[in-house]
Amino acid sequence: MPKISEAAMRAFLTFLDLETYLQAALDWCEKEGAASLEEVVEESTDFAQSLKLKNLERKRFEKRAQEALADSRKSTAPAESLADSRKSAAPAESRMRGVSATWVLDVFPAMVKSSTGKDSPSFIEIAPFLAHGDAGIGKGKVCPRDGMPDSSIVDALFSEGNSGRSTIFLSWVWSYKVLDVCSALARWLKTQGTNASALVFIWWCFFTNNQFRIQSGGTVTTQDLCETFGDQLKKVGRMLIMMNKYRDPEYVKRIWCIFEVHMAAAESLPQEEFDELARGGLDSLSNLLSSIDTEKAEASVKTDETAIKVLIKSGAGFDRVNELVEETLMASLTQEFSRALKAKRLGNKSVDANVAAGSGGPAIRQLKQTTQLSPEFTELVEQLTNGTPEAQEKSAAVLRSLLFENAENQREFAEAGAIGPLIALLTTGTPKAQAHSAGALANLAANEENKVKVAEAGAIGPLVALLSKGTPEAQAHSAAALRSLAANNGDNQVKVAEAGAIGPLVALLSKGTPEAQERSAGALANLALNGENQVKVAEAGVIGPLVALLSKGTPEAQERSAGALRNLAVNEENEVKVAEAGAIGPLVALLSKGTPEAQAHSAAALRNLAANEENEVKVAEAGAIGPLVALLSKGTPEAQAHSAAALANLAANTWENKVKVAEAGAIGPLVALLSKGTPEAQAHSAAALRNLAANEENQVKVAEAGAIGPLVALLSKGTPEAQERSAGALRNLAVNEENEVKVAEAGAIGPLVALLSKGTPEAQAHSAAALRNLAANEENEVAEAGAIGPLVALLSKGTPEAQERSAGALANLAANNGENKVKVAEAGAIGPLVALLSKGTPEAQAHSAAALRNLAANNGENQVKVAEAGAIGPLVALLSKGTPEAQERSAGALANLARNAEIKVKVANSGAVVAAEALLKQRESQTAQRLLSSLIAC
Structure with missing residues (x-):
């Protein structure tokens, strides 16, 4: 291939x-x-x-x-x-071209000096020489965008391989110097790994836009702006911010730069900032962010400036854009700030060397290393308490960003005492400080130890209060904080609920911002991991709003809502409520159209809903089976596991669903997951195959799909759950006579026997049942594998299910094998079997009667042992009160016992004849008639 x-x-x-x-x-x-x-x-x-x-x-x-x-x-x-761009490009492809970073660093500086005679002019200065004009790089080359002469630089470079599909969008200022830009670009590329420059193509307006056309005249319309700096940025998917300095930077004064950052924030694209961090620390960062004023920003072309400002004013407005740009730059700059401070901290480590002498051995040098918090980080914490309101806002905002997905910072700031001041700001701070502090606490609480510290420090109450009284931003961040606190922490799940969070969180599902909806759904999902909270959350009216978000919410809200419904549906009453609220249809839709996480949560929710028999039918009728089967192959590992579990539940009780799941092509992917899936997926796939194999046609299909070998392997190597379910699947497969042979030949008997002693109670029961079915074939050497002893032990110590199935296995082992009759009796089976005639479940009574019947058949010693063990009375009782199966097998056992002359008298005197005659009058079965006739003849 x-x-x-x-x-x-x-x-x-x-x-x-x-x-x-x-x-x-x-x-x-x-x-x-x-x-x-x-x-x-x-x-x-x-x-x-x-x-x-x-x-x-x-x-x-x-x-x-x-x-x-x-x-x-x-x-x-x-x-x-x-992967290989075509030689001739369509206009759309041309507009998405970026310049090669390698070409910019290796070729462009020399070209600039040759054209201008200067080492480092600004881009404004070099534009007439290289971007347009008679010596422009694209001069005379056909532009693929309009078919006219003179092209952009990237189109001119394309045939030489020096431009390609853009991998990153650059936000910058034309007045920057060429060598400064190249130096900054080289430093950034160093952080991206070896040979990064060869792999990076930059959407850079100087190179990508056709400057010949721009110079030829014509105004830039609002639609053009959205096309260039909205759609292009969105398509590239990632933006770099190049800032020449942090003190009074040109960047935040240029309307184009602000517009680009605004568009990136609106699209939630990842951004990165590079270039040298100024030495002023927090003050420089704070001054920079305070200087953003979109209304005063300028563009060198006045028509551009006017068009952008009209667009902003008619949309979000200047104040909102200022906030968005500030938050976006904050997220980018604090990453660089954190890297710089971390690098600086490397010089602040103290090493203590202690020498300890071992007894008669060489000296051992022990090094103890401690890390000190940098002064800049300490300043941030101090500003939370002692700073001006504005400083508190900025410090909390910087902390929020520094703590985001940074385990080291989360630990160090907690140790530095940040938790208390942040909690204080939740009530005493300005609205912005409250929001940023809640966000910082949300990020701090991503650390497991910090969850405990934040809760114990008293954060939960103020956070709950902000859910109702805070600004929209504070509500969203507070919901996120409560979500983090309740994640994987049972104590906090109780505390958050007791603090009254459930009602306000439910309210935000309908009335909150999209961010608040998503985070509230996530918080409620975590709270609903607690059994009591499942009831409380449902009673608070959450199910309807969550169902609504499945269709109308953001992708993130859909994920969290599906997760919340999944957890709520663990409760049996909620299974019904969630289905009645109309959740099944939207959950099924998300299996195909949702994000990977939404697919996984939806599959899990449907899994839980389908544990209810009525819902089994509803979920199948809603069209869930096909998408669930698709996820077995194409979903994430979590989605595969939950889809297998959902299919297992769908096929558990409804015979029609067993057929539908098989016809939808589930068997092959389920078999594949037995070997390649996660441990959870293996266990759930085994359960699904177990339930499917309860259908006779599926028994053949599952075996033909190659399931037996992987199921046998899981008996030894799988998790306890996988062992249980694999034993159950093999049990059902072995109902088929051909499969009896295949399962034994695949080496299942030994591992099944081992599970009789070492497996979980459920594994013991399924293994006993599997061995019962395998023992129906005389060639399967179940007794030789050592099964008799463990089966006898389960008659007394096993669960009711294990007792039933062990009795059935012993019945089959003793059916036609004289040696096994002796072995079973010698292993001490008769006494426990007799006990089960009275104390066992109806099924155990029937199987025990069958076992005693077979032990007594043509074996005089066993006939005596069974009678002496007190079996006659309970067997006679079953003739009247047992199930039809128990009646038939008890009659057979008594008939076999009566072949002994002494025992015949005892059977006759026990009331067996009267009971047999009464049963003969109502029994139409020829087999029962023959058995009863033989007993009466005694």
Whole structure:
């Protein structure tokens, strides 16, 4: 099979901004046998899982990979064209081209000096020489966007391989100096890994826009602005902010830069900031953010400035844009701030060397290293308490960003005493300080130890208060904080509920901002992990709003709402309520259309709902089976596990569903998961196959799909749950006579016997049942594998189910095998079997009677032992009061006992004849008639 070339895969990953995953991608292609990039994209979920992408990377990958696949299918070009740009570009492709970072660093500076005679002019100065004019790089070349002479720089460079599909969008200022820009770009590329420059193509307006056309005249309309700096930025998916300095920077005074940051914030794109961090620490950062004033920002072209300001004024407004830009820059700059302070901290480590002498041995040097909090970090904490209101706002905001997904900072700031001041600001701070403090606490509480500290410090009450009384931002951040506190912490789940959070959180599901809705749903999902809270949350009226968000909420809100409904539906009453509220349809829709996380939560919710028999039918009728089957192959590991569990529940009790699930193609993927799935997926897949194999036709299909071998392997190597369910699946498969042989030949008997002693109670019961079915075939050497002793032990010590099935297994072992009759009796089975005739479940009584019947057949010694063990009375009682099966088997046992002359008298005197005659009058079964006749004849 042909392989995808390394060059093609490198180009493809560069297009997706995932070039650092090259080796992992090539390994996956080798393993899966992918021969084209189209195959890779079609299996995008599995591919993304194999690369272990972060959340943002995964979402960007899945979106852009599908776009690439759609583009390739519109073209007659082969699939490899996903990675290799075509020689002639469509206008849309041309507008998405970026300049090669390698070319900018290696070639461009010399070209600038040669054209202008200056080492480092500004981009404004070099534009007439290189971007347009008679010597422009694109002069005379046909522009693919309009077919006219004179093109952009990136179009001119394309044939030489020095431009390509943009991997990042640059936000900058034209007045920057060329060498300053190249220096900053080189430093940033160093942080991106080896050979990064060869993989980066930058959407850079100087190079990407056709400057010839701009110079030829014509105003920029609002629609043009949205097209260029909205759609293009969104398509690239990632933005770099280049700032020349932190003290009074030009960047925040340019309307184009502010507009780009605003658009990035609106699209929630990841941003990065690079260039040297000024030495002023927090003050510089605070002054920078305070200087943002969109209304005063300028553009060199007045028409551009006017158009952008009209757009902003008619939309979000200047104040809101200022806030968005401030928050967006804050998130980017504090990352750089944190890196700089961390680097600075490396010089603040003290090492204590202590020498300890061992007894007669060499000296041992013990090094103890402690890390000191940097002065800048200490300043942040101090400002929370002692700073001006504005300083408190800024400090809390910086802390919020520094703490986001940074485990080291979360630990160090908690140890530095940040928790108390942040909690104080929840009540005494300005509205902005309250919001930022709640956000900071949300990030702090991502650390497991900090969850306890934040709760014990008294944060829960003030956070609950902000859910109702805070600004929209404070409400959203407070919901996030409560969500973090309640995650994986049972004590906090109780405390948050007792503090009155449930009602306000439910209210925010309907009345809050999209962010507040998503975070409130997440908080309620975590609270509903507690059994008592499941009732409280449902009683607070949460189910309806959560169901509404499944369809109308943001993708994140859909994920969290599905998760909340999943947890609520663990409660049996809630199973009914959630279904009655109309959740099933939207949950089914999310299986196909939701994010990977929404798919997983929806599958889990449907799994829990389908534990209710009425819901089994409803979920299937809503069309869930097909999408669940699809997720078995294409979903995330979590989605695969939950989908398998949902299918297991759907096939548990409804015979029609057993057929539908099999016909939908579930068996093959379920079998595959037995070997390749997570431990949870293996267990749930075994359960699904167990339930499907209760159907006779499915017993054949499951075996033919190759399930027996993996199921046998799980008996030894699987989790306890997988062992239980695999034993159950083999039990059902072995009902089929051909499968009896296959299961035994696959080596199942030994592991099943081992589980009789070492397995969980459920595994013991299923293993006993499997051995019962296997022992129906005389050639299966169940006794030789040592099964008799453990089966006898379960007659007394096992669960009721294990007792029933062990008795059935012993009955089959003793059915036609003279040696086994002796072994079973000698193993001490008769006494426990007799006891079960009176004390066992109806099924145990029937199987015990069968076992005693078979032990007494043609074995005089056993006939005496059974009679002496007191079996006659209970067997006679079952003739009248037992189930039909118990009556028939008791009659058979008594008939076999009566073959002994002495015992015949005892049977006759026990009232067996009267009971048998009464039963004969109502029994139409020929077998029962024959058994009863033989007894009467005694």
